[in-house]
Amino acid sequence: MSTDAQSTEHPTRPRIARRIGAIAESATLKVDSKAKALKAAGRPVISFAAGEPDFATPDHVVEAAVAAARDPRNHRYTPAAGLPELKEAIAEKTRRVAGADVSASQVIVTNGGKQAVYEAFATIVDDGDEVLLPAPYWTTYPEAIRLAGGTPVEVFAGSDQGYLVTVDQLEAARTPRTKALLFCSPSNPTGAVYSAAQTRAIGEWALEHGIWVISDEIYQDLVYDGVSAPGITGVVPALADTAILVNGVAKTYAMTGWRVGWLIGPADAVKAASNLQSHLSSNVANVSQRAAIAALTGPQEPVTAMRDAFDRRRRAIVAGLNAIPGFRTPTPQGAFYVYPDVSELLGKEWGGVVPTTTLELADLILDQAEVAVVPGEAFGPSGYLRFSYALGDDDIAEGVARLQRLFR
Structure with a gap:
């Protein structure tokens, strides 16, 4: 059999299984990965993309893992x-x-x-x-x-x-x-x-x-x-x-x-x-x-401390975003995300660009303000942006300030 014949794809048999081939990459991880790549290249990007606490795992948990690693039963x-x-x-x-x-x-x-x-x-x-x-x-x-x-x-x-x-x-x-x-x-x-x-x-x-x-x-x-x-x-x-x-x-x-x-x-x-x-x-x-x-x-005090920090950040980011014309941000009562309605920003010119979707708006924000956010299309309809506030207080303040300058 010739090499050409061996490489011919069967017309009804795709190389990749249809169910797997249809899977979209995780949008949140994709945006976060892009933000990290830009930071590695020297760009001062602030990322609100990943739903990941910026705290270290509590010490007593780490110590339990170290002991477990030395135990042959594990x-x-x-x-x-x-x-x-x-x-x-x-x-x-x-x-x-x-x-x-x-x-x-x-x-x-x-x-x-x-x-x-x-x-x-x-x-x-x-x-x-x-x-x-x-x-x-x-x-x-x-x-x-x-x-x-x-x-x-x-x-x-x-x-x-x-x-x-x-x-x-x-x-x-x-x-x-x-x-x-x-x-x-x-x-x-x-x-x-x-x-x-x-x-x-x-x-x-x-x-x-x-x-x-x-x-x-x-x-x-x-x-x-x-x-x-x-x-x-x-x-x-x-x-x-x-x-x-x-x-x-x-x-x-x-x-x-x-x-x-x-x-x-x-x-x-x-x-x-x-x-x-x-x-x-x-x-x-x-x-x-x-x-x-x-x-x-074990001790739950670290959980309380982290929750208190998230609460402080939650109030700060809601106030900061709602000070920007075009952002309508309900105050969340759980998790560590805010989800502003930004549909009023679409169809208008910002920095020479007229975004018509929040996919385009998120790209504009990353390019012009060096702030990474996840567009609403990742979670349903367009018109929204997701911000994780599981990052440092200073980064939240600087990221919001950049958006205030971009959309003033």
Whole structure:
């Protein structure tokens, strides 16, 4: 056979699998990577792109990891679903914080929250199933839904609604093919928090219609102004048989690089997801698991200190952005993001450029103000920008000042 014949691509067989080829790169990581490359090249870029705390992991967590690395029992395979001690610590935290009655047997420890999200959708979504996806949404959700063979159905709530969808909106989007609802409170990218009453209404609606709920609770500890972010199965306990909770240590404990997340669900879903993980990745690195045990069971003062810093930064960035004509920034009550509506800036000339989308506006801001932000198109409709305030106070002040000069 000739070389040309060997290299001929089969007309119905693409080189890359269609589902994988259709995946878009994470927009937040893409923007952050571009910002870091520009900084490496000597540009004084300030990046509001990545959702990553700028704090070091608490000392007692690091010390637990160092000790774990020296312990030979952590040099071997351990159960794919996680160390029993960590699973129990996760169950205890969930009972205490989310108000949900769960046991360690319902927990699977995953390689970060993203793996938990992926496994949750892969476990319950079949080809053709629809998943209701409140928008703005985290950029990974629709890709994980499509990878599972499902169809994301966006349900949009704008700044006029505080970025919170209603039961009426969800009901209008429901069809006979609706299998699941993604629920995220506090929200990435908006920082919006559903009240207990709103959470209960949505949970009871899902229960009434036999709809699974995948509840992303990774920002649950980062709330402000005296509000709480109740777990959906805590306020609607009957939903526990058709709900999967996902969470992790990344945001609360400044442990993004340690890659420890988890999912919690009913026995049949947990068994199926555990089977998947046994082939996908097996156990999470034991040193990281031991560090997570220390985070969950050890002193919580570092969490309080980080939350206080985020609160201070939240108030500063909201005030600074709202001082810029064309920025309408609701005050978020959770997470560490603000999500201003900047639609008034589109179609106008700024520095010789007339942006018509927030994709173009974000490029303009990076080029002319050397500030990196993520455009709304990464999370749903155009017209918005996401800012993470998980960076230093001085950088926040300087970044906002640059935007004030650009759009004055």
